[in-house]
Amino acid sequence: MERIITIVALVISAAGLGYLKMAQLERSAAAEAATAVQAEAVAEAAAAAALEAAKYHFTIPHDSQAETNDLQIFMNGRASGDADADSISFQWEQMEGTSVDLEATDGQITSFAAQPGEYTFRLTVTDSYGDQATEEATVAVKPEPNQKPAANIEIFAED
Known part of the structure; x- marks a missing residue:
């Protein structure tokens, strides 16, 4: 047991x-x-x-004009190059964001009028042999800042 x-x-x-x-x-x-x-x-x-x-951040500057709702943004591809010193061509394209009109889509520099929002662009650089390199950049634009006005009441009596 x-x-x-x-x-x-x-x-x-x-x-x-x-x-x-x-x-x-x-x-x-x-x-x-x-x-x-x-x-x-x-x-x-x-x-x-x-x-x-x-991202590249911008704010539309305050200019006391309520109608102002865009900012001219410039993008520069001049620092692009080819190690063999071949001639290169440029091609800019918008990848994301509200559609904008790029000024010179085949130049070293392009620009566009940006309203508040985010935009993504791609630069493609092609050498004379057809080899390519690309880079993308995102631009974030904030609306024009504005502070509320101040309301003040003065009360008085005339003698």
Whole structure:
């Protein structure tokens, strides 16, 4: 009988230890999953911050004219070049944002009238052998800032 009680006690102990080990593994897995989710959120926030930092930011200047709602933006590709000193051609195209009219889509410099919003452009440079290089840039334009007027009442009596 003692032997049976000992065996039962060992079985219960083994089952209890197994349960404790399983619970420990589950807690460990949950902690690892939480850490992974947190790391992913941090990485996404860092990527979003990097994208925002890479944008060219402009604000339409305040000029006391409520009708002013755009800003002339210039993009310059003159720093582009070819290591072999081959002649190069330029091609500008809009990739994203409200459609705008680019002034010189095949010149080193182009411009457009930007209203508040974001615009993404691609410059493709092609050498005389047909090899190409591209670069994209995003322009973010904020509306003209305006502060609320102040209303003041003066009260007086005439003598």
